[in-house]
Amino acid sequence: MRIVLVDMPWSAIDAPSLALGILKRRVLDVFPNASVDVVHANLDYVDWLTAHTGFTFEEYDFCASSYFSGHSEWIFSAALNEQPHWNVREFNESIGEKVPEPLLAKARELHELAPRFVRDIAARIAAGAPDVVGFTTTFAQNAAALATARAVKSFAPYAATVFGGANCDGPQGAALHRNFPFVDFVVRGEGEATFPQLLTALRHGDGDGDEGDGGSGSSDRDGEGGLSGISGLCWRDSGGRCVANPMEDKPLPPGALVTPEYGDYFDRHARSTAGSWVEPRIVVEGSRGCWWGEKHHCAFCGLNGSFMEFRSKNPQRFVDEILGLVERYRILDVWVTDNILDMAYLTSMAPRLQESGYDLRLCYEIKSNLRREQLRTLSAAGIGYIQAGVENLSSRVLQLMDKGVTGCQNVRLLRDAETVGMNLNWNYLYGFPGESDEDYDAICDQAPALHHLTPPFNATRIKVERFSPYFDQPELGFDELRPAAHYRHIYDLPESELAELVYLFDSRDLGVSPSCLDRLKRAVSGWKDAYLHCRLTHCDLGDRIVLVDTRPGFVWRLLDLTDPLEVAVFRLLDMPHSPASLLRKAAARHEDATEERITELLDRWRHMGIVFTDGGQCIHVAPVAANQDLMRLDGSRLHSAEPLAPALAASPAAPAAPTSAPTPVTVTVTATGGTGGTG
Known part of the structure; x- marks a missing residue:
């Protein structure tokens, strides 16, 4: 078999696809003689654009991070719908006030160019005469992946097109398969189990004389042991009817999670224009699911979809995996995709990483109740960048979220991260049912006292996400949901199908008043401006x-x-x-x-x-x-x-702002044989 796996924009250009790295390794384990190539189409897109137009890292980064507005996916909508200038006016009207005009003009330019890029990349994929072309799709990859699958099918109708990834979980995968006939199969759930089973079924079909059949249906597909027995698979029977097999009830055990195979990604990155923009990172996973979400699913969080059950790799095996990838690819920056830190790793994985002797730089997502000594342990292991679930500083709002932390605990994390020297990433979320202006007034009053601590990236109204309690339980407050408006500018589908396909939903604005929101945003903006000088x-x-x-x-x-x-x-x-x-x-x-x-x-x-x-x-x-x-x-x-x-x-109470510059007090500290530290 010749298998091509495709990573489309707008995935990160500084890291390989973990999903495709895992699939490649898994396929080669099951089919040692198979040809498995990964097309890093996100890097190809950067090179293609810089050859055809002025394009910068800042523009790619903006598009890659604009999933919640639909900006990035609309760029590929003309290619997806095979109509030039698809919904340009509607796009301008919906997003024009939120995006600076230069970026809006660039989006329109990329929109016009997208069909050409899609044809070029699809022709290149088809030229290799693949038997199977697999697309991973998460967040803003959907439109680009679908457009390219359509083009691949036109160039190579014999190739089976397969979709998988977070955008295919649950009803989303069934809707994608149902509405786009050029997608032959959709793998829902954890693909390292299902995808090899699908390849086995396709290979068996070829052996029965159905060579080149691709996604059109083979004589064995309705029989026992054929496609109907593959959990979570979406496929079409001999009559063209879409079939969605039930998904697995239980997720894969941690021992079944394989080490990714990244092949030539890092060489490809070095040859790409992206190589002069950003340094690459290795991507690894130590666990799946969320142990907090198993007990208290955060009300706004739609991550983990069908499989919340927490599973983590053996700590020694995980350390060996990280160090093995570091040694193989000669990269010290490591991005861990875990949604939450396994607390047992603090006394197992972290000390082993520290003992490795490598100057590792890891990024990890943690729960915000970790204490300073725990942060020191992570820092000593090379974990210098953390994404923490801070999200708000009001205990009452945090309780509405079911976060399991208080405002003071979140401030403690911000304070102790500064002590330890950890880089921190967080957003200030608002718009929760039941919150009030009073929940934000006291925080805004105290914001100047926090100006020396890492500020939030932004103040952001929550979007209702599929799989979240807010989505599944309308009694929590969001009782009138509809697919986010920007999807109508991307897909040519009825509302009922969009409701099954998409991940984000619009709702009436809840929570703080407009005047309180203005105050919160000013407080966050002032915090961000002051941080470097405080x-x-x-x-x-x-x-x-x-x-x-x-x-x-x-x-x-x-x-x-x-x-x-x-x-x-x-x-x-x-x-x-x-x-x-x-x-x-x-x-x-x-x-x-x-x-x-x-x-x-x-x-x-x-x-x-x-x-x-x-x-x-x-x-x-x-x-x-x-x-x-x-x-x-x-x-x-x-x-x-x-x-x-x-x-x-x-005076026990200093005024909020000085009327004149105070005379600085100098504290002199002398020492010998030492080096300076950070201020």
């Missing part, structure tokens, strides 16, 4: 704690905590505490701890931007200073620092 750190010297601040929203620059009660309370606030618990713990060791004094102290520190409060809890927001050990060695020098400004010493 710093707040603390150094614990044993008998005193010194805080240094450069945030422009506060007038103080140096705070020297020497009062034993204040030192004790600050240390307790390393973790979220209620005022009552602070009083109880502080009073156990300090006779002068009273409710009045604790209340006054918390009020003063909140006005100074030292503590964050939410949901009846508070936590300090000052990361540990870099080179704290060096400061401790020379801590006596802190005693000679000039005193705090008299106005600050006299």
